[in-house]
Amino acid sequence: MRSIRRYQAAQKHRGLVGAILSKYWVLSHRFWSTITQCEIHLNTQIEGGLRLTHPTGIIIHPDAKIGPNCMIFHQVTLAGPVVLGGHVDIGAGAKLLGPLTVGDDARIGANAVVTQNVPAGVTVAGIPARPIGPSEE
Incomplete structure (x- = not known):
């Protein structure tokens, strides 16, 4: 970083x-x-507070935009123009296949494959990713 x-x-x-x-x-x-073994393009738009807890094997497309205070675990791929809101947590091995937008305070489960927009405050998991449980506010 x-x-x-x-x-x-x-x-x-x-x-x-x-x-x-x-x-x-x-x-x-x-x-x-x-x-x-990370591929994060030098011109990727990354706001402050990004946490890469285990920065191994992370691939982020140059057109991706990462909001403030996000957390990305190892082996995550942001393919295409993915837009992350603020305080988004992405579990290990998750794949986000853009174009798509992930709302503020959303959580992406480990090994999830996200192909559609994720609303703010929602937790998604699975292949393909679907909302699980109530949103916490």
Whole structure:
């Protein structure tokens, strides 16, 4: 996450310093992507507070947008233009196949395959993902 944030900040600087810093953060990003086997594009829109508790095997499409304070576990795939609201929790191995939107405070169960929009505050699980239990408010 650090290399992504620093790369995006360096891109805003013009001139030689911005170019050198951008290249440094690209190399840092490639190193950590190899170590963790993650694919998170450098220009992905990620708001503050993202938690990657076990950052292994996470794949996030460049057109995905991640809201504030989301938590993504290992082996999660966000394929296509997936939009996550705030405080979304995604369980291990879940696949979100966009285009789709996940509302605020939603929860995606482990190994769920989400192909449709998820309303705010709803928990979904299964293949294909369906709402389970009442929403907690």
